[in-house]
Amino acid sequence: MRKRTARWAAAVAALALAGCASAPASLPPTPVSYGSAITIDSQPVPLDPTDAARTSLGAFIYAGGLVLTSQQTSRLGGLSDLKVEPGGGLIAIGDQSDLLEARILLDAQGRLAGLADARITALRDVTGADLYAGGQEEYDSEGIARLADGTLIVTFEQHDRILAFPPDGGLPRPAPAPQASFRHNKGMEAAMAAPEAGPDAYRVGLENTGELFLCRLSTGCAPDGRVDVEGSELVAMDALPGGGRAYLFRSFSPLTGNLIRLRLTDREGRTVDTLELRRPLTVDNIEGVAAVPLGGGRIRFYLVSDDNFGTFEGRKTDQRTLLLAFDWSPG
Numbered sequence: 001m002r003k004r005t006a007r008w009a010a011a012v013a014a015l016a017l018a019g020c021a022s023a024p025a026s027l028p029p030t031p032v033s034y035g036s037a038i039t040i041d042s043q044p045v046p047l048d049p050t051d052a053a054r055t056s057l058g059a060f061i062y063a064g065g066l067v068l069t070s071q072q073t074s075r076l077g078g079l080s081d082l083k084v085e086p087g088g089g090l091i092a093i094g095d096q097s098d099l100l101e102a103r104i105l106l107d108a109q110g111r112l113a114g115l116a117d118a119r120i121t122a123l124r125d126v127t128g129a130d131l132y133a134g135g136q137e138e139y140d141s142e143g144i145a146r147l148a149d150g151t152l153i154v155t156f157e158q159h160d161r162i163l164a165f166p167p168d169g170g171l172p173r174p175a176p177a178p179q180a181s182f183r184h185n186k187g188m189e190a191a192m193a194a195p196e197a198g199p200d201a202y203r204v205g206l207e208n209t210g211e212l213f214l215c216r217l218s219t220g221c222a223p224d225g226r227v228d229v230e231g232s233e234l235v236a237m238d239a240l241p242g243g244g245r246a247y248l249f250r251s252f253s254p255l256t257g258n259l260i261r262l263r264l265t266d267r268e269g270r271t272v273d274t275l276e277l278r279r280p281l282t283v284d285n286i287e288g289v290a291a292v293p294l295g296g297g298r299i300r301f302y303l304v305s306d307d308n309f310g311t312f313e314g315r316k317t318d319q320r321t322l323l324l325a326f327d328w329s330p331g
Contacts, residue, residue, distance in 0.1 A: 042066040042114040063325035064112030081288035097131035097139040112325040143191030155188035178213040243267030248289040
């Protein structure tokens, strides 16, 4: 949850009142049967609203983008991270401890078309209590990873900790977390599975410093290097074929808006390519990345934005829940 990045400054306050994508206040805070299927409405968006014909940014080919909303719940929002399986299965974590599960729909050209079979589940703590009921200090979930056996690793800020949720939907257990000094609300924003280090291994990254840690459920966490944040913030990461990684960075200025960088590195940590999103391109408070191999060396990247539920300190904003797709080929 990065509410300070909402477009709330006086210079853009008037714009913030237009096009607000937050759910209407009349919507229930949860579906009628919480955890059951909900319908997600998808509105396509271009890569560049000023040039609808534009489809590429260097080696990155735009594979479609959507604004996601629902008429059944006000809890579809705040999406802070996601992971996507090769078959299209999607998991995403909302920063109010809501787990979104869905299936990605593609059109005949393989472009992003929508989400189906969606449901939202309220995560619970180790005692069985609804995390959301504990207040923002307890529910501020930020990063997600799925281990080989289906265990979900979820990282939290403010009350900095990691919980491991079993694949059968049972109650979580505390998971090893780095013995680090966390700045308030700038903790373990990024998470990814690390199967090369073991079936129970995962990595987490700190938002403000780029420090990385390798953890295992069976042992603990150890420092694992650092990625240069270049004056921005590390908000997500995922593994690439061959041992490389994708790092997602986010920064914000009231004058220029959001600046999003997706940096691809090889197994030695050398930068291979970089995608930048800024105005006038379609961009928002993007906080999650998922890398999906497509074959032939191509990789699809899915990016998701945290809309902060359309408000900041009581003010309406124009933030949206975006799901964007880019295809990238090495070389």
